[in-house]
Amino acid sequence: MAAAVIGIRLRSQAHLLAREPWRAVILGLGLVWLLLMLPSLVWGRTALALQPGDIRADALVAVFTLVAVGWVVVPIATSGLDDTLDPARFRSLGVAAGRLMPGLAAGALLTIPAIATSVALAGLATSWAADGVGALAVALAGAVLTVACLVVGARVAAAWTADALSSSRSRLTTLVLAAVGVAALVPAAWQLHAQGLEAFIEVDADTLIHQLGLTPLGAGAAAPLALVAGDPLGVVWRLGMQAAWLALLLGAWRAIVDRALVAPPSIGTGTRRTRDEVLDPRPSLFAPRESAARAVRTRLRRAWRTDPRYLAMLAGAFILPALLGLVAVPGLGLDERWLYVCPLALAASSGWGRHNDVAYDSTAVWMDVTAGSLGPAVMRGRMSAALAWAAPSVAVVALAMLAVTGRWADAPGLLGACAGVMGLTLGISAVASVLVPYRVPAPGQSPFGAEVGSVGAGLLAQLASSAATLALVPLVLAPFILSLVVAPWWGAVALALGVVVGVGGYLGGVRLGGAAYDARAGALLAAVA
Amino acid sequence: MTGAAAPALQLRGLSKRFGATVAVDRLDLDIPAGSFYGVVGPNGAGKTTTLSMATGLLRPDAGSVGVLGINLWSRPAEAKALLGVLPDGLHTFDRLTGAELISYAGRLRGLDRATVRARRDDLLAALDLADAASTLVMDYSAGMTKKIGLACALVHAPRVLVLDEPFEAVDPVSGAAIRHLLAGFVEAGGTVVLSSHVMALVERLCDRVAIVGGGRVLAAGTLDQVRAGASLEERFVAWVGGPQERDLAWLRRS
Numbered sequence: 186m187a188a189a190v191i192g193i194r195l196r197s198q199a200h201l202l203a204r205e206p207w208r209a210v211i212l213g214l215g216l217v218w219l220l221l222m223l224p225s226l227v228w229g230r231t232a233l234a235l236q237p238g239d240i241r242a243d244a245l246v247a248v249f250t251l252v253a254v255g256w257v258v259v260p261i262a263t264s265g266l267d268d269t270l271d272p273a274r275f276r277s278l279g280v281a282a283g284r285l286m287p288g289l290a291a292g293a294l295l296t297i298p299a300i301a302t303s304v305a306l307a308g309l310a311t312s313w314a315a316d317g318v319g320a321l322a323v324a325l326a327g328a329v330l331t332v333a334c335l336v337v338g339a340r341v342a343a344a345w346t347a348d349a350l351s352s353s354r355s356r357l358t359t360l361v362l363a364a365v366g367v368a369a370l371v372p373a374a375w376q377l378h379a380q381g382l383e384a385f386i387e388v389d390a391d392t393l394i395h396q397l398g399l400t401p402l403g404a405g406a407a408a409p410l411a412l413v414a415g416d417p418l419g420v421v422w423r424l425g426m427q428a429a430w431l432a433l434l435l436g437a438w439r440a441i442v443d444r445a446l447v448a449p450p451s452i453g454t455g456t457r458r459t460r461d462e463v464l465d466p467r468p469s470l471f472a473p474r475e476s477a478a479r480a481v482r483t484r485l486r487r488a489w490r491t492d493p494r495y496l497a498m499l500a501g502a503f504i505l506p507a508l509l510g511l512v513a514v515p516g517l518g519l520d521e522r523w524l525y526v527c528p529l530a531l532a533a534s535s536g537w538g539r540h541n542d543v544a545y546d547s548t549a550v551w552m553d554v555t556a557g558s559l560g561p562a563v564m565r566g567r568m569s570a571a572l573a574w575a576a577p578s579v580a581v582v583a584l585a586m587l588a589v590t591g592r593w594a595d596a597p598g599l600l601g602a603c604a605g606v607m608g609l610t611l612g613i614s615a616v617a618s619v620l621v622p623y624r625v626p627a628p629g630q631s632p633f634g635a636e637v638g639s640v641g642a643g644l645l646a647q648l649a650s651s652a653a654t655l656a657l658v659p660l661v662l663a664p665f666i667l668s669l670v671v672a673p674w675w676g677a678v679a680l681a682l683g684v685v686v687g688v689g690g691y692l693g694g695v696r697l698g699g700a701a702y703d704a705r706a707g708a709l710l711a712a713v714a
Numbered sequence: 715m716t717g718a719a720a721p722a723l724q725l726r727g728l729s730k731r732f733g734a735t736v737a738v739d740r741l742d743l744d745i746p747a748g749s750f751y752g753v754v755g756p757n758g759a760g761k762t763t764t765l766s767m768a769t770g771l772l773r774p775d776a777g778s779v780g781v782l783g784i785n786l787w788s789r790p791a792e793a794k795a796l797l798g799v800l801p802d803g804l805h806t807f808d809r810l811t812g813a814e815l816i817s818y819a820g821r822l823r824g825l826d827r828a829t830v831r832a833r834r835d836d837l838l839a840a841l842d843l844a845d846a847a848s849t850l851v852m853d854y855s856a857g858m859t860k861k862i863g864l865a866c867a868l869v870h871a872p873r874v875l876v877l878d879e880p881f882e883a884v885d886p887v888s889g890a891a892i893r894h895l896l897a898g899f900v901e902a903g904g905t906v907v908l909s910s911h912v913m914a915l916v917e918r919l920c921d922r923v924a925i926v927g928g929g930r931v932l933a934a935g936t937l938d939q940v941r942a943g944a945s946l947e948e949r950f951v952a953w954v955g956g957p958q959e960r961d962l963a964w965l966r967r968s
Contacts, residue, residue, distance in 0.1 A: 204733070457848040463810065463817040464827055464834075480821035487809050548804035552866065555769055555799040556822040558791040628805055629852070706790065707773025710766075710804075 186280070190270065190288020194295065197269050215297045222301070226308045233312035242410035243394045245309060246403035249331055252302060253402050256335040257342045258504075267296050268630075272445040282442040286435070289442065293336050303332045313409045320409045323420055327405030330427040334401060337434040344441045350493035398423075401430035462487070470576065471569045477559050481566025482573075489574060494545060494626055499574070502538050506531040506582065521590045522669055525599050528583035529662070532603045533654065535575035536610025540650035542567055542618040543702075544713040547627040554706045561699030564615050568695055571611065579603050598668040598676030601683030605661025608687025612694020613653045619701040621646040622712050661686050720783030722747040722874045722905035723768055728777035730763050730929075737763040739929035740777070745907055745922070747782065747873075750900045752916035753909040754946070755926035756954045761909045762802065762878055764926065768907075769799045769876050782873060795823070798872035800863045802879040802909075808852035812843055812862045815851055819866035830869065837865040840895060842888055856883035864892065868899075875899065877908040881915060893919060913947040927954045 202209040233241050270292040275285060293299065310324035398407030404423040411419030463483050466472065473479055488495045510527040513519075543550065553563050583599050623646050661683045668675035702709070723745040730738040738760045745751045755761045766772035768779050770790055779786040779793075786793040810818060813834055820830035838844045841861040846854065851862060860883055867875060875896070881889050896906050896919070910916055916923055917937065923946065924934035932953045933940050941949055 456850050456853070458811050458814070458850070459848045461811070461813050461817050461831075461834075463814040463821060464830060476821040476824055476826075480818050484807050484810055484814075484818060491809055546807075549807050551771055551799070551801050551804050552807060552819065553822065554771055555794060555797065556819065557794045557824075559822060628808060703790070706770060707767075707787070710771050 186284045187287040187291055190285060191291050191295065194269050194288075194292040212297070219297065219301050219304070222305070226305055230308050230312050233309060234315055238316065238410050238413050241312060242398070242407050243391070245312075245406035246394050246398045248309065249306065249406040250397050250402045252306065253331070253335055253338070256298075256302070256339045260339055260343055267293075268626075272442040273448075276446055280446075282439055282446055285442060285446075286439055289438075290337065290435075293340060294332075299332070299336050302335060303328075306332055310406075310409075313413075316409070316413050320412050323412050323424070324409040326424055327408045327427065330424065330431055331405040334405075334427065334431050334434060337431065337438050341434055341437045341441065344438075346497070347493055350496045401427055469573055471572045473562075473565050473569055475562055475565070477556070477562035478566040478569070481553070481563050482570045483566075485567055485570030486573060488545070489570060492545075492628065494628070498538060502531065502534045502575075503578075505534050510586075522592070522595070524586040524589055525583075525595070525665075525669075527586055528579050528599065528603050529606055531582050532575070532579045532607040533610050533658070535571065535579065536607050536612075536614055537650060537654055539568070539571050539611060539614035540617040540646060541622055541625060542571070542614060543709065544618070544622040544625045546713065547625075548710060548714045549628070550709055550713060554709060558703045558706070560619075560702030560704075560706070561696060563702055564619075564695045564698040567618075568611050568615055568691065568698075572607075572691075575607060575611075579607060594673055595669065595676065598665040598679035601676075601680030602661050602665035603683070604687035605679075605683030605690070606658055606687070607691075609657050609661065609690035610654055612690035612692075612698075613650055613657070615694035615698030616701060617646060617650040617653070619698050619705055619709070621649055622709070624713060657690070720747070720780065721745055722749070722751075722782060723876075723907060724778075724780035724783075725764070725768060726778045726780075728764060728767055728779070729775045730760075730767060730772065731775055736929055738767065738774070741926075741930055743924055743931050743934060745905065747905050748900065748903055749905055749922045750896070750920045751905070751907045752920035752923040753907065753926060754911070754913065754916055754923060754950060755909075757911075759926045759954070760929040761926050763929075765876055765878055765907070765909060766801070769797055769801075770794055771799075771801065795870075796873045798867035798870065798875045800860075800867045800875075800877040800880055802882065806851055806859065806863060806866075808854075808859075809850060811848050811850055812854065812858075812865075813838065813847040815862055816865050816869055820869040823870035825870060833869050833871075834865075837868060840891065841865055842891060857885055857888060860884055861888060861892070868895075872904070874905045875907065877906065879910055880908055881910065881912070913945070913950060917941075917946045925950055925953050 202212065233244060236244070270289050272282070272285065272289065294303070306328040307325060310328040311321065313320040313324040394403070397403040405427045408420050408423040408427075411417075411423060463480050466479060466483050469486075472482060489499065506527045509530055510524060514521075514523045514526070546553070553559060580600070580603075583596075583603055587593055587596050587599065661679070664675045664679035664682055668679055705712075721744040723743070725741055725743040728738050728741040729736075741760070741764060743764075753761055753765070763772065767774045767777075768786070770786055770793070773787065781793040781796050784793040784796070806815060807818065816834040816837055817830050820833060825833075835844075838847050841864065843858065843861055843865070846858060851859060854862065860880065864877070864880060867877070880892065880896075884892065896908075900906055908916075908920070920937060922934075922936050923940050925932045925940065933949070937946070940946065944952075
């Protein structure tokens with residue numbers, strides 16, 4: 186059965202590559218990247234082998250932990266996970282989960298990220314070779330168990346996160362947990378800020394890495410040191426814990442597959458809404474008056490509140506600003522004015538993040554396309570729906586940072602720069618989402634699923650919108666920076682320029698994006714389906 | 715040719731290729747205004763691709779589409795205003811309720827609130843969806859989704875309705891309501907173009923029919939002309955070829 190499942194995966198992939206050769210190019214680039222990383226890996230392995238055992242073990246624990254965090258965060262925040270072997274596709278075949286699992290597990294390992302991680306961690310583990318065959322064997326066993334945990338853990342994390350975003354009750358729970366998580370980070374950020382990064386590394390990082398070596402995140406990496414130190418029991422319990430963690434993850438994945446094999450294709454929420462919000466919309470900020478634009482805005486606002494795919498994007502928009510504010514600025518001991526990057530980054534990620542907005546309509550885009558030449562109205566509705574949550578969020582974060590610094594004289598410049606960045610990035614996204622859309626999970630599918638090569642297709646579109654953003658955003662950032670480092674009166678310039686450029690960018694984007702929408706109306710369905 | 719004298723749909727030299735596959739090959743077809751027109755063909759014949767190009771969903775590689783004399787691809791806003799479209803197998807904005815989805819279609823078409831409200835309620839009642847008006851479309855059955863899609867296609871009172879498999883998954887009672895509604899639409903001067911695999915349905919409803927195969931029109935005309943004294947199914951099989959005979963003996967238990 187495992188061979189059959191792997192065969193399905195490989196054949197599906199081959200057919201997809203034959204049908205759309207550009208995916209083969211992306212895949213080839215991925216393999217080239219993998220090969221280019223090999224010299225770095227060899228260098229890293231050699232450097233590690235020259236270190237004393239305790240330092241080598243600490244370094245490997247840190248690397249294994251970072252990779253583990255990446256395996257959970259990256260698929261959820263950006264790339265998604267290859268869903269060729271989505272268990273739901275086996276629903277009609279009547280195959281038990283137990284028979285499918287070996288094939289699904291092997292299929293999950295046959296992806297470029299999994300192969301790259303396996304090669305990297307196993308390669309680094311061989312740095313224990315000089316300490317004897319036993320140490321090398323333990324190190325490789327630890328690396329293998331860690332990779333298996335990462336691959337299975339990513340599947341479980343993506344499935345659970347998708348579940349967490351799928352109903353209003355679970356969304357509320359997720360929101361509360363996220364708030365608790367952020368609240369827990371604040372004291373750590375404050376500690377980091379108070380000590381400075383160097384002191385933190387000297388005093389706390391050692392302790393932290395030691396503790397991580399006692400958890401499934403780093404136990405596999407720490408096990409060889411136990412053997413070298415003459416503690417075979419330490420080896421056994423570390424590898425045993427790693428194996429037990431893998432068994433737990435496999436059990437959780439098995440439960441997910443079990444449910445996917447019997448759940449109906451679409452699980453409704455049974456929600457009833459007596460108010461027709463399209464016809465009688467609630468009054469709100471930035472709402473366009475034109476009927477078509479208003480209708481589009483209303484449906485997009487519903488999507489932003491209830492569609493897991495949009496909620497995942499919403500969460501993604503806040504990740505970078507939160508990391509900057511809670512980790513980077515205090516960690517690097519930067520001047521408090523650097524906190525202003527938080528609202529600016531939020532403005533940029535809110536606007537730039539919409540660069541594939543149209544694709545999220547999936548094939549439902551037919552409704553807008555067949556209704557007329559409504560490009561400008563459709564884009565105005567779409568962008569104003571994003572502005573409805575992004576503008577207040579950026580304003581709140583900007584005011585919060587001003588409150589932290591106490592430098593209220595910086596307010597005009599900061600608010601102007603934020604307005605400029607948001608308007609420009611929304612405008613660029615309005616155009617990019619029509620010109621270079623790429624496929625995303627369809628409505629009802631997991632927000633974290635991805636086709637082979639979709640990451641590459643997304644990267645190309647992201648590079649295009651990023652290049653435009655990087656070319657234009659300095660225009661509104663420069664006066665604000667001058668207001669902070671040269672003379673405060675530049676703040677007034679930043680405010681005026683930011684508002685003018687922001688509004689101009691937004692309206693220009695809507696207009697250009699709308700014109701492109703009408704010009705490409707006959708190609709959009711095929712581009713996003 | 716414009717206005718009343720023009721065909722409801724005039725397809726000239728329509729072509730579409732997907733990679734090495736020619737889906738539609740220089741297809742010509744005139745659909746007279748006021749007709750109830752059936753488009754039939756085997757799977758993969760190019761029906762959906764043709765209807766997609768005829769409604770503005772897919773740009774043809776070559777050829778033109780006229781809607782009551784207006785070129786769809788050069789004057790899309792005017793032409794699309796005359797069309798009501800129900801595609802097959804595509805998503806809808808299913809996080810709206812049924813009532814909201816009809817309102818959405820109406821507001822996109824620029825109708826005022828009072829008109830949309832009145833037509834929305836009429837359509838929900840006519841299609842037996844009044845009880846499900848407040849339910850999200852994602853919770854609808856396949857048949858209900860089809861009916862709400864038809865309501866969206868009708869809300870702006872188009873002159874030409876293009877419906878891809880409109881009766882698929884619809885229960886017999888609702889099917890009768892839809893047939894009644896469409897017949898009334900044609901009687902009032904509208905044009906209905908529907909694609910279907912159900913020959914009996916096409917024979918029952920349509921006064922004209924086209925058989926499409928291999929991306930081209932194999933036969934077209936009034937129902938009697940195309941049937942030529944036989945049943946539509948017999949003529950269809952004659953045009954596109956009968957089923958391959960293969961004895962699946964292993965399916966028989968004894």
